[in-house]
Amino acid sequence: MSKVANQINARFKVSYGAFSLDVDLALPGRGVSALFGTSGSGKTTCLRVIAGLERASDAYLEVNGEVWQDDARGIFLPTYKRSLGYVFQEASLFPHLDVKRNLEYGMRRISTTSRQVSLDHAVALLDIGHLMQRKPDKLSGGERQRVAIARALATSPRILLMDEPLAALDAKRKSEIMPYLERLHDELDIPILYVSHSPEEVARLADHLVLLESGKVIASGATNDLLTRLDLDVAHGDAASALVTATISAHDPDYHLTSATFSGGQLLLPQQSATIGQQVRIRVQARDVSLSLTPQRDTSILNIVAATVTELSADAAGQVMVGLDANGTRLLARITSKSCVAMDLVPGKALYAQIKGIAILK
Numbered sequence: 001m002s003k004v005a006n007q008i009n010a011r012f013k014v015s016y017g018a019f020s021l022d023v024d025l026a027l028p029g030r031g032v033s034a035l036f037g038t039s040g041s042g043k044t045t046c047l048r049v050i051a052g053l054e055r056a057s058d059a060y061l062e063v064n065g066e067v068w069q070d071d072a073r074g075i076f077l078p079t080y081k082r083s084l085g086y087v088f089q090e091a092s093l094f095p096h097l098d099v100k101r102n103l104e105y106g107m108r109r110i111s112t113t114s115r116q117v118s119l120d121h122a123v124a125l126l127d128i129g130h131l132m133q134r135k136p137d138k139l140s141g142g143e144r145q146r147v148a149i150a151r152a153l154a155t156s157p158r159i160l161l162m163d164e165p166l167a168a169l170d171a172k173r174k175s176e177i178m179p180y181l182e183r184l185h186d187e188l189d190i191p192i193l194y195v196s197h198s199p200e201e202v203a204r205l206a207d208h209l210v211l212l213e214s215g216k217v218i219a220s221g222a223t224n225d226l227l228t229r230l231d232l233d234v235a236h237g238d239a240a241s242a243l244v245t246a247t248i249s250a251h252d253p254d255y256h257l258t259s260a261t262f263s264g265g266q267l268l269l270p271q272q273s274a275t276i277g278q279q280v281r282i283r284v285q286a287r288d289v290s291l292s293l294t295p296q297r298d299t300s301i302l303n304i305v306a307a308t309v310t311e312l313s314a315d316a317a318g319q320v321m322v323g324l325d326a327n328g329t330r331l332l333a334r335i336t337s338k339s340c341v342a343m344d345l346v347p348g349k350a351l352y353a354q355i356k357g358i359a360i361l362k
């Protein structure tokens, strides 16, 4: 396998009794790749193999041009020689050290010249400057996790591995920490492998998605491509949704609305603080999209987008999931089978998608 500077290649097998994990992945060398799957599908084992904590067989692992493991050539770098940061579900800070010392501990073994993320940058990114003198037991769960992330970054890793970093937090703390994770996504040059079984986290953070099922990779690709692929389970059911990348184009303070343009036209959103020209990610849930063969004018729905049917697939009883293309952006609509027949929907049919609810993710 040839070395690729801006890519992660991971190929390995692990087996524990009846469970076997067999993956062959090529992931982008930048941005967030989410490993998504039900409990027991092998997500944590993948991270542990990449970290060198689990010994796999037939393994080849290369991170942005550095080979960490190649069983065919007898290469196996132990964990301490792999430049990685690992963030677990529960922050594992040293209880007897304050935040500052916890951070410094991680930095000790990294020479100044090989640092890719400075301690100051990590502290600023996670906004923990005011917590430096505190011991871990005087921090909230969310603060502890921010410190754990900063500590992982302070080792100046070439890759950040995060294993359900929000799983141990309640809903309020989760929403407090999410903006920091989004900041990591926007500002770090290193790739992040993010394990999750939350569709919400994946929709907000992931650029690339890997779907794992019983130790096998079911699909791997750009997040919206997978979320809208009707042959996959993620594109079905009540939580199915599509992501739209849009640019803020105007604010209308009189009506408390913000408009954003995307490939399929314009969307109106509840007023946002985002600046004009800023790129945003918007989630459109399939259950919030209805379809019409003509553009409706006498309706309270503000967002009506011209689209073409690409695919139809049976969903829950009496429901059909309709794949749509809005001039290059894929959307989903979940409608009743009765409407599907009445509208005579077939691939290629031009229609209008009426979007009732819309959530801006960032």
Ligand SMILES: Nc1ncnc2c1ncn2[C@@H]1O[C@H](COP(=O)(O)OP(=O)(O)OP(=O)(O)O)[C@@H](O)[C@H]1O
Pocket: 016, 019, 037, 038, 039, 040, 041, 042, 043, 044, 045, 046, 197
């Ligand atoms: N050290 C081990 N010895 C034996 N079996 C193991 C070991 N570690 C994991 N397993 C098994 O391997 C399978 C995959 O586990 P893994 O923790 O990777 O899944 P996961 O997708 O991360 O799950 P979760 O979302 O619950 O954390 C499970 O069936 C688990 O019981």
